[in-house]
Amino acid sequence: xxxxxxxxxxxxxxxxxxxxxxxxxxxxxxxxxxxxxxxxxxxxxxxxxxxxxxxxxxxxxxxxxxxxxxxxxxxxxxxxxxxxxxxxxxxxxxxxxxxxxxxxxxxxxxxxxxxxxxxxxxxxxxxxxxxxxxxxxxxxxxxxxxxxxxxxxxxxxxxxxxxxxxxxxxxxxxxxxxxxxxxxxxxxxxxxxxxxxxxxxxxxxxxxxxxxxxxxxxxxxxxxxxxxxxxxxxxxxxxxxxxxxxxxxxxxxxxxxxxxxxxxxxxxxxxxxxxxxxxxxxxxxxxxxxxxxxxxxxxxxxxxxxxxxxxxxxxxxxxxxxxxxxxxxxxxxxxxxxxxxxxxxxxxxxxxxx
Amino acid sequence: xxxxxxxxxxxxxxxxxxxxxxxxxxxxxxxxxxxxxxxxxxxxxxxxxxxxxxxxxxxxxxxxxxxxxxxxxxxxxxxxxxxxxxxxxxxxxxxxxxxxxxxxxxxxxxxxxxxxxxxxxxxxxxxxxxxxxxxxxxxxxxxxxxxxxxxxxxxxxxxxxxxxxxxxxxxxxxxxxxxxxxxxxxxxxxxxxxxxxxxxxxxxxxxxxxxxxxxxxxxxxxxxxxxxxxxxxxxxxxxxxxxxxxxxxxxxxxxxxxxxxxxxxxxxxxxxxxxxxxxxxxxxxxxxxxxxxxxxxxxxxxxxxxxxxxxxxxxxxxxxxxxxxxxxxxxxxxxxxxxxxxxxxxxxxxxxxxxx
Numbered sequence: 001x002x003x004x005x006x007x008x009x010x011x012x013x014x015x016x017x018x019x020x021x022x023x024x025x026x027x028x029x030x031x032x033x034x035x036x037x038x039x040x041x042x043x044x045x046x047x048x049x050x051x052x053x054x055x056x057x058x059x060x061x062x063x064x065x066x067x068x069x070x071x072x073x074x075x076x077x078x079x080x081x082x083x084x085x086x087x088x089x090x091x092x093x094x095x096x097x098x099x100x101x102x103x104x105x106x107x108x109x110x111x112x113x114x115x116x117x118x119x120x121x122x123x124x125x126x127x128x129x130x131x132x133x134x135x136x137x138x139x140x141x142x143x144x145x146x147x148x149x150x151x152x153x154x155x156x157x158x159x160x161x162x163x164x165x166x167x168x169x170x171x172x173x174x175x176x177x178x179x180x181x182x183x184x185x186x187x188x189x190x191x192x193x194x195x196x197x198x199x200x201x202x203x204x205x206x207x208x209x210x211x212x213x214x215x216x217x218x219x220x221x222x223x224x225x226x227x228x229x230x231x232x233x234x235x236x237x238x239x240x241x242x243x244x245x246x247x248x249x250x251x252x253x254x255x256x257x258x259x260x261x262x263x264x265x266x267x268x269x270x271x272x273x274x275x276x277x278x279x280x281x282x283x284x285x286x287x288x289x290x291x292x293x294x295x296x297x298x299x300x301x302x303x304x305x306x307x308x309x310x311x312x313x314x315x316x317x318x319x320x321x322x323x324x325x326x327x328x329x330x331x332x333x334x335x336x337x338x339x340x341x342x343x344x345x346x347x348x349x350x351x352x353x354x
Numbered sequence: 355x356x357x358x359x360x361x362x363x364x365x366x367x368x369x370x371x372x373x374x375x376x377x378x379x380x381x382x383x384x385x386x387x388x389x390x391x392x393x394x395x396x397x398x399x400x401x402x403x404x405x406x407x408x409x410x411x412x413x414x415x416x417x418x419x420x421x422x423x424x425x426x427x428x429x430x431x432x433x434x435x436x437x438x439x440x441x442x443x444x445x446x447x448x449x450x451x452x453x454x455x456x457x458x459x460x461x462x463x464x465x466x467x468x469x470x471x472x473x474x475x476x477x478x479x480x481x482x483x484x485x486x487x488x489x490x491x492x493x494x495x496x497x498x499x500x501x502x503x504x505x506x507x508x509x510x511x512x513x514x515x516x517x518x519x520x521x522x523x524x525x526x527x528x529x530x531x532x533x534x535x536x537x538x539x540x541x542x543x544x545x546x547x548x549x550x551x552x553x554x555x556x557x558x559x560x561x562x563x564x565x566x567x568x569x570x571x572x573x574x575x576x577x578x579x580x581x582x583x584x585x586x587x588x589x590x591x592x593x594x595x596x597x598x599x600x601x602x603x604x605x606x607x608x609x610x611x612x613x614x615x616x617x618x619x620x621x622x623x624x625x626x627x628x629x630x631x632x633x634x635x636x637x638x639x640x641x642x643x644x645x646x647x648x649x650x651x652x653x654x655x656x657x658x659x660x661x662x663x664x665x666x667x668x669x670x671x672x673x674x675x676x677x678x679x680x681x682x683x684x685x686x687x688x689x690x691x692x693x694x695x696x697x698x699x700x701x702x703x704x705x706x707x708x709x710x
Contacts, residue, residue, distance in 0.1 A: 093493045140684075149433065152493050153633060153683045156626065160676030168670065288622050292504050295497050303494070330512055336505030340486065343498060347489050 047195045057325070060193045063204050065325040066318070071210040073317025074217030075279060078272035079290050080297040080309045081224060082265030088241045088304030089261050090141070092151035097269055098291030099162035104129045104270025105282035106170050109177050118180040118278075125274050126267035133266025137259050163287050174283035177274060183209040213275050220268070221310055228306065237261060241304060296335055300342045302352025311350055387641065394547055403539040409655060411543050411611055413647040414550040418604035420632040420643030422597035425557050428637040429566060430593045431573030434487065436499040438628045439506045440480040440598045441605025442620030447472035448606050449523035449615055450516060459518060465529035469606060476602035477595055484594020488587050491576070503625040510617040522616025526609050536610075546607050550644070553600045557640040560596065569593050630679050636689030645690050650675070 023030040044066065048059045056062065083097045104125035111121035136158065144150050186205035193202045228234035236257055240247045248254040276282055276290070293316065298304075301312025316335045323331030342350060398406060423437045452468035454460040461468075487498040510517040528536040528545070536545055560566045569589050571579045576586045609615050618624070627650065635646025657671045686692045 087493075091493075093497055143684075148493055149496075150683060150687060152496060153629075154680060156629070157676050157680035157683060160626075160679065161673050164670060164672035164676065292501065292622070295501050299497060299501060303497075330509075332508040333505060333512060336501060336508070339501055339505075343486050 044191060047192045047201075058194075060204065061325055063191055063193060064206075065321045067204075067206050067210070069318035069321035070314065071214045071279075071317070072321060073314040074214040075272060075275050076293055076297050076313035076317050077217050077221060077310050078275060079269055080294040080301075080313055081221065081306055082268035082272075083294040084298045084301075084304055084306065084309045085224075085237075086262055086265040087298070089237060089244070090151075090258055092141070092148045092155070093295075094265075095152060095155040095291060096136070096159040096162060097155075097265075097294055098287035098289070099159045099166070100129045100132065100266045100269040101273045101276065101290045102166060102282060102287040103132065103162065103273065104267075105177070105273030105277040105286070106166060106175070107270065108274035109175050109277060109282070112177055118178070118183075118274075121177070121274055122271050125270035129270025129273075130263040130267040133262045134259055136266075137262040141258075141262075142255065159287065159291070163284070166287075167284050172284045174281040175277065176281045177277035179209045179278055183212055187211060209278060213279070217275075221306070224306055233257075233260070293335075296339050299339050299349060302349025305349070305351045305353070308349055308351035391551065398540045398543060406543045407539050407611060409651055410648075411546045413651040414546050414644065415604050415608045415611060416628070416631055416651065417635075417644035417647035418550050418553050418607070419601050420628050420635070420647055421553055421557060421640055422601040422604070423628055423632045424635075424637050424640060424643045425560075425600070426593055426597045427632065428639075428642075429561055429569050429573060430590060431491075432484075432487070432495050432590060432593070433629070434484070434499045434594070434597070435496060435625050435629055436480070436483045436487075436502050437597060437601045438625045439503040439620055440476050440483070440601040441608060442506065442510075442615070443479045444472045444476035444602035444605035445609040445615045445619065446510065446517060446523070447475050448609055449526050453526060454523040455525035456518060456523060459516065460523070465531070472606060473599065473602045476605060477598045480598025480601065481591060481595040484591050484598070488590035488594065500622075500625070503620070504622050507617055507621050507625075510620060517617070520617065522614065522619070524614040526613060526615070528610035542611065546611065549603050549607060553603065554640055554644070556600070561640075565589070565592070630675065634679060634682050634689050636691030638688050639691050642689055642691045649678075649690070653678070 044063065048056075053059060079097070079101055083094060086092075086094050086097075107128040108121040108125040111124035112118055115121070136155075140154055140158075141151050144154070185208060187208040189204045189206055191204040193204050195201050226234075228238060236247065236252055239252075240254060240257055244254055247257075272290075273282060276286065297312035297316050298309055299312075300315055301308030301310070315338060319334045319338055320331060323334040327334060346352075394410070397410060401410070419437055419441045422440070423434060426432045426434045426437070448468055449456075450459060451461050451463050451471050452465060453462055463471075483499065483502050486502070487495045490498060510522070511520060513519060528542055530536065534541050536542055561570070568579065568584055571582075572584065572586050572589050579589075580586050608619075612619070631646040631650045632643045633646070634649055635644065636642030653675060654671070657674055661670060661674070682689055686696075688695070
């Protein structure tokens with residue numbers, strides 16, 4: 001296992017060759033993938049011919065669902081990446097992750113009410129959730145080291161208590177966090193929705209705040225990947241994921257690492273709460289919705305893998321939004337169908353190691 | 355493995371022995387269960403309709419569903435959160451194939467056709483869910499079964515042609531047969547008691563059969579069992595099928611007792627409550643889930659009044675349940691049974707030291 005990192009680094013250097021070799025070995029699969037990619041690009045970029053629109057509906061519906069799905073995937077990634085990171089290192093499923101999401105949303109809401117600054121509320125939510133995470137890790141999980149099933153059960157008990165306490169404080173009504181003025185309104189994109197009979201080309205207008213948040217999610221994802229693969233603490237985390245006993249034997253302070261990772265994962269969930277409160281709204285029940293979304297995302301993507309969380313989040317976000325447009329009655333079930341198919345074919349998830 | 359089998363055959367041998375000595379020994383070993391059973395049988399003489407059906411009957415049904423989880427978790431090491439969903443499938447199917455207030459969906463087949471079909475479909479569902487999660491272990495099983503359970507919840511919520519969406523079904527009476535109206539409180543209570551006792555006995559029996567012992571071996575060390583030549587996955591799936599049978603019967607009884615089923619009968623909270631019931635009672639013995647269920651039902655029924663009585667907000671019932679669950683998980687992993695065992699062991703040791 002210890003050679004994994006060097007292997008990955010070698011792969012990183014030779015990735016260009018590897019792609020060429022893969023195409024050489026699987027020419028038909030490569031052709032199919034290329035055709036699918038080109039077709040997808042055409043679907044998104046070109047105006048649709050009339051016959052095509054008759055079958056599949058208006059193009060703006062499709063493009064809107066696509067954008068909604070991708071940006072929702074960004075939100076899911078923020079929630080699920082902390083979840084999967086915590087699992088990867090500490091080997092228990094934090095069923096209170098949804099509660100941290102909701103708590104972050106509420107704290108962010110309070111912060112925007114007091115200070116009026118949307119950006120500052122992210123700091124507040126991150127800090128609050130990180131503190132709760134540290135408390136959970138130090139006061140409870142450390143006492144039952146190695147008993148992952150019991151730890152998971154404890155997170156379940158905590159999630160019940162947290163959600164009841166949050167109902168007590170904030171009530172059952174939905175709360176919406178105001179979008180800051182600079183990010184309000186639509187933003188033009190270079191994607192053609194349709195061509196009018198006069199020859200005028202209509203471009204897609206899309207909510208600025210969602211695009212900005214998606215960009216931030218991508219940045220956070222790339223940042224996490226870089227931190228995991230290019231920094232010392234990242235090496236420690238990856239080594240801990242592979243074999244935490246060995247890491248501990250080698251003299252690294254594994255408990256400190258656990259606290260840091262739990263705080264970071266919890267803080268990410270808290271920040272995602274603000275994003276969710278701005279995109280949609282936060283209310284009673286959102287905690288279990290987002291816990292389930294994270295579960296499905298990491299089951300599809302592969303438990304413990306950050307790229308897997310990104311892929312899973314994208315797939316689930318897209319399937320939910322396309323589901324709303326094209327299979328109205330079963331929009332939520334679609335995500336679970338995808339999960340079951342992945343489980344049946346690849347139980348460790350698409351990018352999981354197994 | 356070998357040790358387990360020898361101790362077990364000797365226990366069975368002791369039971370099989372004819373004669374007063376063995377019988378009285380067996381009776382004294384199981385005194386608590388026998389007294390409890392007797393009390394439950396004569397309960398209708400003392401208790402009113404509410405206590406009978408809404409408290410004890412409901413506890414026994416929840417206990418059965420939690421028992422199916424206890425069987426999987428305690429003997430198989432598989433914490434499946436889909437057991438309430440299996441019960442829900444059976445409940446929905448009895449409403450679809452049998453009688454309800456919705457002639458547009460319900461087929462109004464007689465109970466002796468509808469109930470077996472409902473159970474068969476639920477068992478098939480439970481077995482399939484088991485097959486999906488049996489290849490994974492530990493926490494993965496919790497995650498996958500939780501996701502499956504919520505998938506079913508959303509399906510019932512969004513599907514109108516079969517599950518009647520948000521509203522679900524109402525007016526699903528227990529049938530008339532053998533000249534008895536099983537909808538009436540006392541017969542309904544006895545029917546619930548009969549099936550609860552039957553499933554309890556079945557779990558106790560199965561746990562001592564070669565299959566049950568092999569399952570416990572799979573729980574303790576799947577790789578070694580695989581090496582000895584047992585098919586680990588097949589044992590797990592068979593355990594899921596048996597657990598699904600108990601859960602399915604529990605699900606039908608729940609619908610007959612409640613007279614309705616809706617998506618919120620199979621929601622994520624309910625699914626988790628079944629786990630809480632099983633864990634609070636204890637996962638090491640089949641009586642645990644029933645103890646957990648009676649505690650849960652009593653809390654649920656009387657918490658509001660008692661919380662208000664001591665000057666607290668009655669709406670904080672969930673916090674109370676969550677705290678109780680947390681305390682049990684933190685301090686007594688074996689639930690109430692574990693507490694009882696520790697207490698009785700201490701009582702026993704102090705008594706023997708007194709005698710000395």
